[in-house]
Amino acid sequence: MILRCTKKVLDLLDTSPLRLTESRPTDEDWYMNLLWLDRQKCLLLTHAGTLFSLVVAGAHKADLRSIGRYAVRAIETELRSEGLPSDILGPLDPDRVVLAKTASRSVLGFMNDIALHLRYQISAAGGLGHSDISTLNQRLRRTLHNYGGTYAYPIDRVLERQQPMTRI
Incomplete structure (x- = not known):
């Protein structure tokens, strides 16, 4: 798994x-950005090919020493919360996570848009302490986005991968 990190995360x-x-870069890459939400470090992860995203609140530098385990655990947790198999977006092996610089301005632009949505929703809830992160994550995946000229929900892009291929 390739984890493409912003400069903030790499620092x-x-x-x-x-x-x-x-x-x-491929559609199977994951992107990670560091956000400060309500004065807490939060990590935003996004799958390049589907825009399946998740935010992890309250990240600590000590937790990130094993970034592969941290990222894979967060991704698997969110895939399970959607009732999806853990390998639907490619193999998730914490020992095989490789770091790289970001490579897609489109994905980064999408992530900036997500950050704006998160800030608004957290503010509307009265702060991060009053926000349900699980609900925020589910909303992220059910927000319509244009990617590659096609509008779709990230969760639908993931579900398309689950559909068996049929021959005509």
């Missing part, structure tokens, strides 16, 4: 450029 992880992979 938080104290990652040397020598430890980053130079692989070509």
Whole structure:
């Protein structure tokens, strides 16, 4: 699994450029950004091909020492919450997570849009302490977005992968 991190995340992880992979971007990559929401570090993860996203509130630098385990656990938790198999978006092996720089301005723009939605919803709820993160995550995946010229819900893009291929 390739985890494409913003500069903010790479700085938080104290990652040397020598430890980053130079692989070509694919729709199977995951992107991670650091957000400050209600004065707490939060991590936003987004799957490049489907825009399936999740936010993890209250991230601590110590938790991120094993970034592969942290990211995979968060992704698996959210996939389970949607009743989806953990491998629907590709294999999730915490020991095989490779870090890379971000490579898609489209995905980053989408993530900036998500951050704006999160800030609004958290403010409307009275702060992060009054927000239900599970509900926020489900809403993220049920917000209509244009990606590649097609409007779709991220959860529907994921469900399309679950449909068996039929031959005509």
